[in-house]
Amino acid sequence: MTFLRKRQFWIYLALIVGSLLVVYPFVFMILNSFKVGTEILNYPTRLPQHWSLDGYHKVFEQLDLGNMFKNTIIIAVSVTALNVVLSSMVAYALSKLKFPGKGLLFQVIIGSMMIPTVLLMIPAYSMYYEWGWINTYTVMIVPAAVSAYNIFLIRQFMIAIPNDFLEASRLDGCTEIQTYRKIVLPMSLPVLSTVAILTFMNSWNDLAGPLLYLQDRSMYTLQLGLYTIKSEIPGQNLEQLWAALTVTTLPIVFVFFFLQRYFVNAFTGVGLK
Amino acid sequence: MTPQKRREAVTGYLFSLPWVVFFLVFLTYPLLLAFKMSFQRISVTQPSKAEFVGIGNWVAVVQDPLFWKSVFNVVYNQAIFISVVFVVSLGLALLLKEITKGGALLRTMYFLPVITSVAVSIIVFNMLSGPSGPIQQILMSIGVLDKGVDWAFSKWWAMPILALFNSWKWFAIQMIIFLGGLLSINPELYEAAEVDGASWWKRFTNITLPMLKPQIVFVTTMNIINGMQMFSEVFMMFNLEGGPYHSGLTPVLYLYKKGFNEMNMGYASTVGIFLMLIIVVMTTVQWKLFNRGETN
Numbered sequence: 001m002t003f004l005r006k007r008q009f010w011i012y013l014a015l016i017v018g019s020l021l022v023v024y025p026f027v028f029m030i031l032n033s034f035k036v037g038t039e040i041l042n043y044p045t046r047l048p049q050h051w052s053l054d055g056y057h058k059v060f061e062q063l064d065l066g067n068m069f070k071n072t073i074i075i076a077v078s079v080t081a082l083n084v085v086l087s088s089m090v091a092y093a094l095s096k097l098k099f100p101g102k103g104l105l106f107q108v109i110i111g112s113m114m115i116p117t118v119l120l121m122i123p124a125y126s127m128y129y130e131w132g133w134i135n136t137y138t139v140m141i142v143p144a145a146v147s148a149y150n151i152f153l154i155r156q157f158m159i160a161i162p163n164d165f166l167e168a169s170r171l172d173g174c175t176e177i178q179t180y181r182k183i184v185l186p187m188s189l190p191v192l193s194t195v196a197i198l199t200f201m202n203s204w205n206d207l208a209g210p211l212l213y214l215q216d217r218s219m220y221t222l223q224l225g226l227y228t229i230k231s232e233i234p235g236q237n238l239e240q241l242w243a244a245l246t247v248t249t250l251p252i253v254f255v256f257f258f259l260q261r262y263f264v265n266a267f268t269g270v271g272l273k
Numbered sequence: 274m275t276p277q278k279r280r281e282a283v284t285g286y287l288f289s290l291p292w293v294v295f296f297l298v299f300l301t302y303p304l305l306l307a308f309k310m311s312f313q314r315i316s317v318t319q320p321s322k323a324e325f326v327g328i329g330n331w332v333a334v335v336q337d338p339l340f341w342k343s344v345f346n347v348v349y350n351q352a353i354f355i356s357v358v359f360v361v362s363l364g365l366a367l368l369l370k371e372i373t374k375g376g377a378l379l380r381t382m383y384f385l386p387v388i389t390s391v392a393v394s395i396i397v398f399n400m401l402s403g404p405s406g407p408i409q410q411i412l413m414s415i416g417v418l419d420k421g422v423d424w425a426f427s428k429w430w431a432m433p434i435l436a437l438f439n440s441w442k443w444f445a446i447q448m449i450i451f452l453g454g455l456l457s458i459n460p461e462l463y464e465a466a467e468v469d470g471a472s473w474w475k476r477f478t479n480i481t482l483p484m485l486k487p488q489i490v491f492v493t494t495m496n497i498i499n500g501m502q503m504f505s506e507v508f509m510m511f512n513l514e515g516g517p518y519h520s521g522l523t524p525v526l527y528l529y530k531k532g533f534n535e536m537n538m539g540y541a542s543t544v545g546i547f548l549m550l551i552i553v554v555m556t557t558v559q560w561k562l563f564n565r566g567e568t569n
Contacts, residue, residue, distance in 0.1 A: 011368050012375075018365060019382040022441070026385060028407075029397045044400055045407045086291040098278070099285030109292060112300060114498065114556070119525075119545035122532045123306035124299070126315075143299045146291045176284035205390035207505045212533070223392045227509065230396060245393050256388045260381045 026249075033246040037238040055243030062240070063225060064217075065247065071214075072221040075140045076203040082145035083199045084192050090146065091154035092180050096166060106155075109148045125212055139213040140221075144203065150195045157191035158184060193262045197255070204252055222248040310542040323539075330543040340544060343515070343522045344551065346432055351500040353436035355493065361440060362447035363485075369448070370455050383445040391442070391505040398438050399425070399510065425510050431520040435506055447492045454488040455481070490563050494556055501552050504529070524548045 032040050033055055035048045043049075059065055093099070094106055124143070125134075133139040161184060169179045185192070210224040220228070226248060229241050311330050315323040334340055365383070369376055386394060402408050404421025412418040424430040458480070466476045482489075504525040507515060513530040515522025524544060532541030 008372070011371050015365070015368050015372070015379050019379050022383055022385060022445075025394070025397050025401055026389075028401060029393075032400075042405070044405055045410070089288040090292045093285045093288035097281050097285035097288065099282035099289075102285065105289055105293075108296065112296060114553075115300060115304070115549075117300075119502070119528075119549050120300070120303040120307065122528065122538050122541045122545060123303035123310060125532075126310075126538065127303060127306065143295075146295045148292070151292060176281065180288075201388055205388075205392075207390070207392050207508070211508075223390055226390075226392045226396070230509065241396070245396060249389055249393050252388055252390075253385070256384070257381070260384065261377075 029242065029249070030246055033239070033242040035239065035242070040238045040242060052239070055239030055241075056247070058237065059229075059240040059243045059247070063229060063244070065222075065225065065244065067218065068220050068222045068225045071137075071219060072204060072223075074137060075221065076200050078137070078141045079144045079203045080196050080200045082141065083147060083150050084196055086146040087150035087195060088154050088185065088188065088192060089180070090151045091158055092184055094151070095155045095158035096161075096163070096184065097176070109151055113148045113152070121208070121212055128213060134213055135216045135219050137219075140203075140206075140209060144209075147199070150199065153195055154188065154191050157188055161187050190262060193259060197259050197262060200255065201252060307542045307545055310539050311546055313539045315538045316536045326539065330539050333540065334543045334547055339519065339522065340524070340527060340547070342519050343524045343527045344548075346515070346520065347501050347503055347523050350432040350436050350439075350503065351497065353433050354439050354500060355496050357436060358440040358444050358447055358496070359489075359492075362444045363451050365444070366448045366451035366455055367481075369452055380445070380449065383448065386442045387445050389442075392509055394442055395438065395506050395509045398441070402434060402438075425516055425521065428518040428520055431511075431516060435503075435510075435521075438506065439500075450488050450492055451485060454485045458484045486563065490560070493559055493563075497555050497559065498552060501548065501555070 028044070031048060032044060034051045034053070036050070036052050036054055039046075039049060090109075094102065094109075128134055128139050165183050165187070166179055169183045174182065205223060206221075207223045207227065210219075210221045211227070214220060214224060226241075226244055229237075229244055310323075312325060312327060313323045314326050314329075369379065400406055402424065404423060409418060409421050413421070422430065424434045462480050462484075463476060466480060471479070502525050503523045507521045507523050507526050508529070511521035511526070513526065513534055515526060525548070528541045528544045528548070531544060532538050
C-alpha cells in the first residue's frame with residue numbers, strides 16, 4: 001500500500017513539474033506585458049517593478065489592433081462556419097448515402113491529405129492574382145472552406161450513427177436534405193464542435209496565408225500584425241510587442257477553455273495501419 | 274434503379290460537390306500550374322511574360338547547394354524533433370495512464386502550447402532561450418555555459434533549438450494519441466506477461482510498443498509531412514537567408530525567397546516539386562521500414 005502511494009506521488013510530481021514547464025512561458029509572457037521596454041530587456045525573469053499598462057495603450061493606438069482583430073475574426077468565423085456546413089455535407093454523403101464512385105471519392109480525399117498544400121502557394125498566388133483575389137477576405141475564406149481532414153473526422157463519427165434513425169426519418173417522408181439537417185447534424189454535435197475548434201484555431205493562428213495574400217495594411221490579421229511589430233521596430237517598443245502577444249493569445253485560450261473537452265478528444269483514437 | 278435509390282445517388286453527388294470543386298480548383302489546377310511553371314521563367318508581377326526554358330530550372334535546383342542545405346537542415350531538425358517528442362509524449366502518456374484524478378486538468382494545461390500560434394510562441398521562446406533568458410541564466414550559474422549563446426546566429430545550434438521548441442509546442446497532440454492507444458490495449462496481455470515474470474522493460478518492448486504501432490506510424494507520417502514544410506518558425510526568427518550560416522534555411526523559406534523576394538516563380542515552383550517528391554519518398558520509405566518490422 002505504501003509502495004503504491006509512493007509510486008503515485010512520484011507520478012504526480014513528474015506530471016505537475018511537466019505542466020509547470022509548459023505553463024511557465026505563458027506566465028512569463030503575461031508578466032512581461034506589464035513592464036516597460038527597458039525592464040523587459042534587462043530583467044525578463046523578474047516580477048514587474050512598476051506595473052504598467054503602457055504597452056497595451058500604445059499597441060492599440062499605434063497599430064490599429066482593433067482592425068486586425070476585426071479581420072481575423074471575420075476570416076476565422078467564416079472559415080469555421082463554412083467548414084462545419086460543407087465538410088459535414090461531404091461526410092454525410094460518404095458515410096450514409098450510396099452512389100457509384102463513392103469508394104474512389106473517399107480514396108482521393110484521403111490521398112489528398114498527403115499533398116503538402118504549402119507547396120502550392122506559388123501557383124495559387126498567380127491564380128489568385130489573376131482573379132483579383134489578393135487583398136480580399138475571399139482569398140482567405142473560399143480556398144479554406146472545406147478540408148479533407150475535417151471530412152475524414154466527421155465521416156468516422158457519422159458512420160457510428162445507427163441507420164435506423166435515418167430509415168425512420170425517410171419513412172416519415174423526409175427528403176435526404178431534411179434527414180441530414182434534422183437527424184444527422186444534431187446527432188453529430190460532438191464531432192462538429194471538434195472540427196469547429198480545430199478550424200477556428202488554425203485560421204486564427206495562420207501566418208503564411210495572410211503573409212502572401214494580404215499585403216494591404218487595412219487587411220492585416222493579428223499574426224501578420226505581430227510579425228510587423230517584431231520586424232519593423234526591432235529592439236524598440238518592446239512593451240508593445242509583449243502586450244500584443246498577450247492580447248492576441250488570450251481570446252484563443254478563452255475559447256479553448258470553454259471547449260477543451262471536445263478539443264482534447266479530437267485527437268484520441270487516431271492511427272494508421 | 275428504383276426512384277429511392279436514384280434520389281439517394283443524386284443527393285450523394287450534390288453533397289460531394291463542395292469537395293470535388295475544391296479538389297479541382299484549389300488542388301489539381303495549382304498542381305498542374307506548378308508543373309507548367311517549373312519549365313518557365315516567370316515573374317510574380319508579370320505572369321503574361323512567361324518564357325519557356327525547358328528543364329533549366331530542374332537542372333539548376335539539383336545543382337543548387339543552398340537548396341540541399343535547406344533540405345539537410347529540415348532533416349537534421351526532424352531527426353532530433355521526432356526522437357525528443359517521441360520520448361516526451363510517450364513518457365507522459367504512460368504516466369497519465371497510471372493516475373485516476375486530475376488527468377483532465379493536466380491534459381488541458383499540456384495543450385496550451387498547441388493552441389498558441391507559432392508566431393507568438395516562437396517570440397516568447399526566443400526570449401526564454403536567449404542570452405538574458407532564464408534557461409541560459411541557470412546554465413551559466415551552474416557552470417555549464419561560460420557566456421550567453423545567440424543560437425539563431427550559430428552554425429549548428431539553430432536546428433536543435435528549434436527542434437526543442439517544436440517538441441514543447443506539439444508534444445501534447447502526440448501524447449493524447451498515444452494515451453488513446455495505450456487505453457485500448459487489452460489489460461489481460463499485461464496480466465499474462467506479469468504472471469510469466471516479464472520485467473517492466475520486457476512488457477514495454479514486447480506489448481506496449483508493438484500495440485502502439487498504428488499510432489506511431491500515424492504521428493511519424495504527420496511529423497515528416499509537417500516538419501519538411503517548416504516555415505513560420507524560421508520566418509519569424511531569421512532573415513530570408515536563414516541567418517549568417519543559412520542554419521535556419523528551410524526548403525519552404527527558400528521557396529518563399531525565390532518566388533516572392535527574387536520574383537522567380539519558375540524556380541520556386543521547381544523547388545516546391547522537388548520538396549514534394551522528397552516528402553513522398555520519405556513517407557514511403559518510412560512505411561516500408563515499419564511494415565518490414567512486422568514480417569520479422
